[in-house]
Amino acid sequence: xxxxxxxxxxxxxxxxxxxxxxxxxxxxxxxxxxxxxxxxxxxxxxxxxxxxxxxxxxxxxxxxxxxxxxxxxxxxxxxxxxxxxxxxxxxxxxxxxxxxxxxxxxxxxxxxxxxxxxxxxxxxxxxxxxxxxxxxxxxxxxxxxxxxx
Amino acid sequence: xxxxxxxxxxxxxxxxxxxxxxxxxxxxxxxxxxxxxxxxxxxxxxxxxxxxxxxxxxxxxxxxxxxxxxxxxxxxxxxxxxxxxxxxxxxxxxxxxxxxxxxxxxxxxxxxxxxxxxxxxxxxxxxxxxxxxxxxxxxxxxxxxxxxxxxxxxxxxxxxxxxxxxxxxxxxxxxxxxxxxxxxxxxxxxxxxxxxxxxxxxxxxxxxxxxxxxxxxxxxxxxxxxxxxxxxxxxxxxxxxxxxxxxxxxxxxxxxxxxxxxxxxxxxxxxxxxxxxxxxxxxxxxxxxxxxxxxxxxxxxxxxxxxxxxxxxxxxxxxxxxxxxxxxxxxxxxxxxxx
Numbered sequence: 378x379x380x381x382x383x384x385x386x387x388x389x390x391x392x393x394x395x396x397x398x399x400x401x402x403x404x405x406x407x408x409x410x411x412x413x414x415x416x417x418x419x420x421x422x423x424x425x426x427x428x429x430x431x432x433x434x435x436x437x438x439x440x441x442x443x444x445x446x447x448x449x450x451x452x453x454x455x456x457x458x459x460x461x462x463x464x465x466x467x468x469x470x471x472x473x474x475x476x477x478x479x480x481x482x483x484x485x486x487x488x489x490x491x492x493x494x495x496x497x498x499x500x501x502x503x504x505x506x507x508x509x510x511x512x513x514x515x516x517x518x519x520x521x522x523x524x525x526x
Numbered sequence: 527x528x529x530x531x532x533x534x535x536x537x538x539x540x541x542x543x544x545x546x547x548x549x550x551x552x553x554x555x556x557x558x559x560x561x562x563x564x565x566x567x568x569x570x571x572x573x574x575x576x577x578x579x580x581x582x583x584x585x586x587x588x589x590x591x592x593x594x595x596x597x598x599x600x601x602x603x604x605x606x607x608x609x610x611x612x613x614x615x616x617x618x619x620x621x622x623x624x625x626x627x628x629x630x631x632x633x634x635x636x637x638x639x640x641x642x643x644x645x646x647x648x649x650x651x652x653x654x655x656x657x658x659x660x661x662x663x664x665x666x667x668x669x670x671x672x673x674x675x676x677x678x679x680x681x682x683x684x685x686x687x688x689x690x691x692x693x694x695x696x697x698x699x700x701x702x703x704x705x706x707x708x709x710x711x712x713x714x715x716x717x718x719x720x721x722x723x724x725x726x727x728x729x730x731x732x733x734x735x736x737x738x739x740x741x742x743x744x745x746x747x748x749x750x751x752x753x754x755x756x757x758x759x760x761x762x763x764x765x766x767x768x769x770x771x772x773x774x775x776x777x778x779x780x781x782x783x784x785x786x787x788x789x790x791x792x793x794x795x796x797x798x799x800x801x802x803x804x805x806x807x808x809x810x811x812x813x814x815x816x817x818x819x820x821x822x823x824x825x826x827x828x829x830x831x832x833x834x835x836x837x838x839x840x841x842x843x844x845x846x847x848x849x850x851x852x853x854x855x856x857x858x859x860x861x862x863x864x865x
Contacts, residue, residue: 387721391731396686460681484677487577
């Protein structure tokens with residue numbers, strides 16, 4: 378004999394029973410941690426500018442510093458522990474991008490340098506790069522068209 | 527020979543016995559509430575090896591070797607070994623057991639694999655095609671994460687309904703029953719049930735209908751009622767799946783809440799060990815069965831147990847293609863012979 382619950386009924390039951398993510402808490406944590414990373418970026422900018430570096434160079438240095446910091450923290454197995462609480466706060470800034478490249482590189486080392494690290498390194502960041510590039514092309518085209526007239 | 531009862535249940539008239547059993551656990555599992563019951567445990571989840579896959583293979587090797595040792599048997603005394611795990615092409619089983627020289631049959635039933643292999647091993651012994659058969663399954667948190675989800679160090683958040691794949695293995699040696707061993711009285715292989723759950727992070731919900739259906743089939747076939755048993759042990763529905771299974775059965779007028787427990791809920795302290803909805807993986811139900819449950823059945827603390835292994839039969843490909851998750855559940859009826 379088959380069970381009596383229908384698909385529609387079951388979707389409703391599963392919805393009711395399944396605990397929801399704590400959206401408010403996640404938002405607050407993301408705001409605080411994400412904001413802290415941005416504040417760190419600003420502090421680094423101020424620091425580099427105080428060395429009389431040109432603004433463009435100083436900004437590049439900030440990105441490099443944040444990426445290096447995130448990569449090191451991923452390597453030390455700390456980044457994911459912070460990210461567990463911070464969520465989008467550690468995912469969205471440039472540090473999250475670095476983590477998404479370093480973590481598969483570490484994980485897939487066991488499959489070798491070519492098919493492991495080389496091929497899998499961009500398995501998470503790949504889509505971001507593809508659609509990021511596409512978006513910037515469209516943006517550039519719009520800008521180009523506007524400047525023609 | 528087995529007798530078919532009703533439509534789906536096979537009654538084992540000779541009732542094969544469990545000659546030996548063993549469980550192997552990782553660090554987190556050892557630190558959990560069942561820590562004291564595991565035969566072998568590891569503080570380093572690499573097991574001193576170079577890859578997670580090798581570590582998982584080693585879990586299976588150790589589980590089988592320990593179970594054979596406890597049964598005072600050797601590899602040559604076993605006619606068949608039925609084994610499975612979660613990794614593609616079941617490599618933990620094939621690599622872990624390749625040196626044993628026992629005829630090997632790889633099985634895949636996702637997290638239901640322990641019930642599937644134990645059920646089949648019992649039938650092999652019951653029909654006389656094997657004097658002794660071994661059932662073994664394993665899972666490893668790290669090898670499962672990299673295959674199904676994200677790299678370990680990736681900074682993602684797990685949803686509240688997600689389950690934690692146990693780093694563990696369990697093995698059972700089945701043979702003709704003598705005095706004292708735990709008997710296997712009946713087996714019901716389940717039908718696939720799919721009520722349209724698509725969230726791969728909510729496998730409990732995906733598997734609950736299959737578990738309810740298999741138990742329902744068994745009760746209908748045998749005319750038994752839940753109160754005839756000390757324990758209905760599902761593995762591994764987790765907190766969400768357990769509640770849903772109980773609710774589905776309630777709609778059919780079957781109340782199992784009093785005697786229902788789940789391997790995924792037993793293996794960890796859910797809050798303290800931060801495993802969200804509970805444990806999962808074929809090693810979870812295998813290790814729970816082959817530690818506390820079979821010990822309590824051997825001692826007579828538990829008399830009659832329905833062990834229902836549940837599996838979510840999706841792959842990363844099917845999930846990415848937006849398919850729903852088919853669930854499966856197999857039931858094995860275990861009975862103590864202790865006075």
